[in-house]
Amino acid sequence: MTFRRLVLAAALGVLPSLAASGAAAQGTLRIGMTAADIPLTHGQPDQGFEGNRFTGIPLYDSLTAWDLTRGDRPTPLVPSLATEWSVDPQDKTRWIFRLRRGVKFHDGSEFNADAVVWNVRKVLDREAPHFDPRQVGVTATRMPTLRRAEKIDDHTVVLITSEPDSLLPINLTNLFMASPAHWERKRSAAPNAEAAWNAFAADPSGTGPFRLVRFVPRERAEYVRNEAYWGEIKPKAERIVLLPIPEANARTAALLSGQVDWIEAPAPDALPQLRARGMQIHSNVQPHVWPWQPCFAEGSPLTDVRVRKAINLGIDREGLKTLLGGMMVPAVGTVQPGHPWWGNPSFQIKYDPAEARRLLAEAGYGPQRPLSLKVQISASGSGQMQPLPMNEFIQQNLRAIGVNVEFDVLEWNTLFTNWRRGCKDASARGAHAINVSFAAMDPFFAMVRFWDSKMAPPVSNNWGHFSDPQFDAMVAEARNAFDPAARDAALARLHAAGVDEALFIWIAHDVGPRAMSPRVRGFVQPQSWFVDLRLPFIQ
Amino acid sequence: MFLYLLRRLLYAVPIALSVGFVCFLLVHIAPGDPINAIVPADAPQELVDQIKRDYGLDRPLPIQFAVWLSKVAGGDFGISLATGRPVWADLSVAIGNTLRLALAAALIGFVLGTVLGGLAGAFQGRAIDKVAVSFAVAGVSVPHYWLGMVLVVIFSVQLNWLPAMGAGPGGSSDWTWDAEHVRHLILPAVTLSVIPMGIVTRTVRGVVAEILNQEFVQTLRAKGLAGRRVFLHVVKNAAPNSIAVMGLQMGYLLGGSILVETVFSWPGTGLLLNSAIFQRDLPVLQATILVLAMFFVVLNLAVDLVQTAIDPRIRRG
Numbered sequence: 001m002t003f004r005r006l007v008l009a010a011a012l013g014v015l016p017s018l019a020a021s022g023a024a025a026q027g028t029l030r031i032g033m034t035a036a037d038i039p040l041t042h043g044q045p046d047q048g049f050e051g052n053r054f055t056g057i058p059l060y061d062s063l064t065a066w067d068l069t070r071g072d073r074p075t076p077l078v079p080s081l082a083t084e085w086s087v088d089p090q091d092k093t094r095w096i097f098r099l100r101r102g103v104k105f106h107d108g109s110e111f112n113a114d115a116v117v118w119n120v121r122k123v124l125d126r127e128a129p130h131f132d133p134r135q136v137g138v139t140a141t142r143m144p145t146l147r148r149a150e151k152i153d154d155h156t157v158v159l160i161t162s163e164p165d166s167l168l169p170i171n172l173t174n175l176f177m178a179s180p181a182h183w184e185r186k187r188s189a190a191p192n193a194e195a196a197w198n199a200f201a202a203d204p205s206g207t208g209p210f211r212l213v214r215f216v217p218r219e220r221a222e223y224v225r226n227e228a229y230w231g232e233i234k235p236k237a238e239r240i241v242l243l244p245i246p247e248a249n250a251r252t253a254a255l256l257s258g259q260v261d262w263i264e265a266p267a268p269d270a271l272p273q274l275r276a277r278g279m280q281i282h283s284n285v286q287p288h289v290w291p292w293q294p295c296f297a298e299g300s301p302l303t304d305v306r307v308r309k310a311i312n313l314g315i316d317r318e319g320l321k322t323l324l325g326g327m328m329v330p331a332v333g334t335v336q337p338g339h340p341w342w343g344n345p346s347f348q349i350k351y352d353p354a355e356a357r358r359l360l361a362e363a364g365y366g367p368q369r370p371l372s373l374k375v376q377i378s379a380s381g382s383g384q385m386q387p388l389p390m391n392e393f394i395q396q397n398l399r400a401i402g403v404n405v406e407f408d409v410l411e412w413n414t415l416f417t418n419w420r421r422g423c424k425d426a427s428a429r430g431a432h433a434i435n436v437s438f439a440a441m442d443p444f445f446a447m448v449r450f451w452d453s454k455m456a457p458p459v460s461n462n463w464g465h466f467s468d469p470q471f472d473a474m475v476a477e478a479r480n481a482f483d484p485a486a487r488d489a490a491l492a493r494l495h496a497a498g499v500d501e502a503l504f505i506w507i508a509h510d511v512g513p514r515a516m517s518p519r520v521r522g523f524v525q526p527q528s529w530f531v532d533l534r535l536p537f538i539q
Numbered sequence: 540m541f542l543y544l545l546r547r548l549l550y551a552v553p554i555a556l557s558v559g560f561v562c563f564l565l566v567h568i569a570p571g572d573p574i575n576a577i578v579p580a581d582a583p584q585e586l587v588d589q590i591k592r593d594y595g596l597d598r599p600l601p602i603q604f605a606v607w608l609s610k611v612a613g614g615d616f617g618i619s620l621a622t623g624r625p626v627w628a629d630l631s632v633a634i635g636n637t638l639r640l641a642l643a644a645a646l647i648g649f650v651l652g653t654v655l656g657g658l659a660g661a662f663q664g665r666a667i668d669k670v671a672v673s674f675a676v677a678g679v680s681v682p683h684y685w686l687g688m689v690l691v692v693i694f695s696v697q698l699n700w701l702p703a704m705g706a707g708p709g710g711s712s713d714w715t716w717d718a719e720h721v722r723h724l725i726l727p728a729v730t731l732s733v734i735p736m737g738i739v740t741r742t743v744r745g746v747v748a749e750i751l752n753q754e755f756v757q758t759l760r761a762k763g764l765a766g767r768r769v770f771l772h773v774v775k776n777a778a779p780n781s782i783a784v785m786g787l788q789m790g791y792l793l794g795g796s797i798l799v800e801t802v803f804s805w806p807g808t809g810l811l812l813n814s815a816i817f818q819r820d821l822p823v824l825q826a827t828i829l830v831l832a833m834f835f836v837v838l839n840l841a842v843d844l845v846q847t848a849i850d851p852r853i854r855r856g
Contacts, residue, residue: 037814040623046621133590133594136586136590137586137590194623198624198625214709217628218632218633218810219806245704245804246804246813247801247802247804249688250801250803253688253704254704256695257696257699259695259703414569420587
């Protein structure tokens with residue numbers, strides 16, 4: 001054999017054998033996340049809702065939870081570690097929660113009222129020995145009125161809010177219950193509370209369907225099934241491996257080469273190839289809104305409702321959907337028709353350039369006096385979908401109705417920072433609208449923070465300084481409606497009024513695309529940012 | 540020599556200070572807010588202010604810089620804003636991973652570059668020279684992240700021979716130099732090696748060609764010295780320049796490649812910097828850049844010392 005043939009034979013012999021050695025064990029589900037790091041595992045994840053999805057819900061439970069087992073309806077709120085709850089009729093700032101009995105943390109300690117009080121104090125009581133400032137930012141904002149918790153008996157707690165707030169049970173899906181006993185053990189071996197939380201994050205203990213057994217920062221987290229899980233639906237996958245792969249093409253390649261079984265947000269232009277290779281593509285409408293948020297400050301042309309309506313009517317959302325390969329749902333409001341908060345708006349958002357031109361003319365704009373708008377957008381960012389091509393598509397649409405749009409393109413972190421400061425701030429640089437996407441599963445985040453005048457900067461995200469006493473009254477009504485049906489009805493009135501006033505330029509809902517190997521079975525894509533990891537398994 | 544070494548090491552102090560200061564300023568001049576790594580955009584201002592106080596981000600910039608500097612002088616690189624983990628814990632792992640990748644890429648790039656450059660220099664103007672120069676130009680010109688993607692498509696997606704990402708079947712924490720781990724290293728190392736390969740090829744080619752044209756080589760040949768012995772003289776004369784270039788390239792490789800490490804999800808300093816930049820994770824950014832700058836300083840010193848050892852004509856001191 002010549003030297004050349006020897007080398008060739010060696011190469012052909014060795015490479016396939018190297019490739020074959022990477023096969024995964026049966027029942028191990030390997031997931032490629034979009035995050036650049038494993039979201040925090042101490043019970044209050046960072047990395048936005050991807051954190052809740054992968055290191056919150058699978059490891060921990062909250063008092064209330066979303067039912068993620070179906071994809072054909074908006075996800076309802078269901079009991080989790082609390083079996084029932086009601087507001088105190090004498091004092092509507094006190095919510096009484098009855099706790100589930102017989103639930104144990106992964107370390108074997110019991111879940112009870114003391115654990116709930118301890119978990120509320122970890123983020124709200126600066127005097128508590130286990131208070132962790134790092135968990136405050138990602139928790140307190142999601143339950144803005146919660147102040148403290150009191151134990152009534154081992155299985156009953158009272159949660160106290162700063163003002164009557166019917167939205168608290170929804171907010172509580174974001175407060176995950178970590179094991180106090182396990183933390184105390186970590187604390188006894190750590191010099192301070194911060195070090196104890198770091199040790200807890202490396203070896204956490206919740207009540208969720210999976211237990212963390214391996215954690216390599218920035219590289220992987222491995223879960224095994226919690227055989228003592230309390231829930232009726234038991235987890236099916238034996239093991240779950242989470243891998244941070246922030247680059248979309250790298251995720252796609254990892255799936256196609258068999259290194260992972262499931263990827264979040266595949267590269268959009270890779271979808272045909274993924275389908276051709278037999279991969280499953282899952283998507284469903286999400287409580288996510290990709291809008292332009294108008295500025296209502298004096299001098300902004302968007303203070304005129306006719307202009308806002310015209311722009312809403314001048315956007316070809318179906319064309320935009322085609323641009324994205326079908327991976328969006330046209331937005332005609334903050335929630336979809338059929339949602340309990342949809343209401344019955346009279347303004348129908350659709351593509352109607354003739355009506356848009358008529359409304360603009362009525363507002364005094366036309367060929368002699370074209371409307372010019374400046375919009376702050378980002379080049380990328382979490383939840384921002386494909387901001388550059390999408391905005392350029394809309395720019396072309398609006399040019400056709402006589403609106404000239406100029407973009408102020410900012411880096412995502414910068415745009416996010418500006419969002420807090422409002423359109424009157426110098427950081428807005430005279431922009432008439434801002435393109436920041438948001439989650440809409442909770443009424444506070446979907447509507448209240450944008451349409452309540454008290455939420456103007458620097459308090460919250462009413463970037464446009466919208467102020468209308470009628471809307472303030474509707475927000476107050478919703479927050480004081482403690483019967484779930486009455487609360488939904490009040491929210492529906494608020495939403496319908498918002499659509500009728502065209503308080504946003506609603507453009508798209510994300511559909512959370514994910515691609516999976518044909519070996520993944522049992523997966524359900526709910527109408528949510530989250531998924532139920534108890535359901536999928538590898539066959 | 541000892542005084543020279545001491546002086547060079549002392550130079551590292553103002554360099555470290557300058558790097559730290561410039562990095563600190565750049566991050567603060569850039570728009571955006573480090574607080575976004577910890578607090579969602581919808582947080583009320585009261586909470587944002589409170590957390591800024593907790594992290595010391597509300598203090599004047601000179602004081603923030605002084606506090607950071609005093610801690611670093613004591614060996615404490617601080618806590619990551621984004622993860623809450625000690626910076627050194629993540630940084631030391633990332634450095635180890637980048638070192639592995641850099642060494643593999645250097646091995647491929649320097650060996651190939653030296654061989655190709657040597658051949659091209661020895662056979663200047665001939666076909667082999669043109670082929671070697673073409674490789675060198677391609678190596679320097681082709682964007683390596685693009686090459687990485689192409690290699691992934693061919694060897695991972697189409698042929699399924701090599702993994703597309705990661706630093707081992709179980710991550711880098713259990714790294715050993717076995718086949719399973721080495722196959723994770725092949726594609727990123729080859730991708731990263733093309734630029735040093737091109738630069739070393741061009742350098743060695745130029746140096747070898749120049750030495751071969753010098754009179755002492757003609758004298759050696761005229762005196763009847765065997766080709767192998769002449770070759771050794773050429774190598775010895777070409778080594779100092781080539782080593783200087785390799786040292787610089789090694790510095791770049793140790794700095795990690797943000798693009799290559801991102802394409803292959805290789806958990807090195809490049810990937811760490813990438814996420815730290817987007818999250819404005821100041822402590823991670825500052826510590827990583829400082830350590831990488833120190834790598835350059837130490838590496839340059841090492842190259843100078845090796846040059847002196849090889850060529851006594853180069854005097855240091």
